[in-house]
Amino acid sequence: MTFEELDQRFPNGFDDAEISGLTVNYRERTAELQMNMRGSRPESPDAQEYRRATLIVRGFYYFSIEAPDADHLHPQGSKITVDGLPEDSANFPLFERLKSTLPVGAFCCRFFVHDWNSFIHIAAKDAEFLWT
Numbered sequence: 205m206t207f208e209e210l211d212q213r214f215p216n217g218f219d220d221a222e223i224s225g226l227t228v229n230y231r232e233r234t235a236e237l238q239m240n241m242r243g244s245r246p247e248s249p250d251a252q253e254y255r256r257a258t259l260i261v262r263g264f265y266y267f268s269i270e271a272p273d274a275d276h277l278h279p280q281g282s283k284i285t286v287d288g289l290p291e292d293s294a295n296f297p298l299f300e301r302l303k304s305t306l307p308v309g310a311f312c313c314r315f316f317v318h319d320w321n322s323f324i325h326i327a328a329k330d331a332e333f334l335w336t
Contacts, residue, residue, distance in 0.1 A: 206311035207326070210259070210333050211288055215245040218288025218315070222254065228267055235261040235326070240283075243335070256336045263329030265306055272320030286315040286324070296325055 211217040218241070225238035240254040261267070291312035293300045303312065306327055315324040 205331055205333075207288065207313035207328075207331055208290065208311065210331055211313075213333070214241065214243060216242040216251075218286065221286050221288065221315075223284045223286055223315070223317075224256075233262070233264050233328075235264060235267050237261070238336075258334045258336050260332040260334070261326055261328045262331065265310060265327040265329075266302070266325065268325040270320075270322035270324070272317070272322050276319060276321035283319075285318045287318070289314050289316060291325065291327070295323065299325075302327065 220242065222240040223237055224240060225236075227236045229235070237259040239257045239259060241257050242251060242253065243255045243257075244250045244253065291299050291303075291314050293303075296314065299312070306312070307329075310327055310329060311331070312325075312327045314326070316322075317324060
């Protein structure tokens with residue numbers, strides 16, 4: 205499944221998701237993002253309730269975490285809030301060159317990390333989402 209397909213499955217997509225953990229296996233080319241996400245429709249009474257989930261990325265071509273903006277660092281222990289977005293050449297100039305080298309069917313996405321004012325960039329073959 206692509207990131208876009210996953211994002212459309214959920215009422216709030218990956219907006220205001222919280223990353224609580226990250227494991228990257230470069231040998232296997234996999235990554236697991238432990239997250240807290242809103243799983244209910246925006247109009248429901250429990251719209252602001254978060255649930256634990258895992259995003260598993262398989263066969264990644266790149267997994268890049270930009271350095272944080274020093275003016276946006278928060279104290280240790282605060283949550284890392286992100287918005288999931290399609291990749292964009294305006295915010296990631298190298299993407300235009302990378303995109304042409306990726307195989308057909310590869311998906312590209314980015315997470316804007318509010319707390320750092322920077323991005324996590326991912327391109328991969330496949331992704332899976334699990335409520336935990």
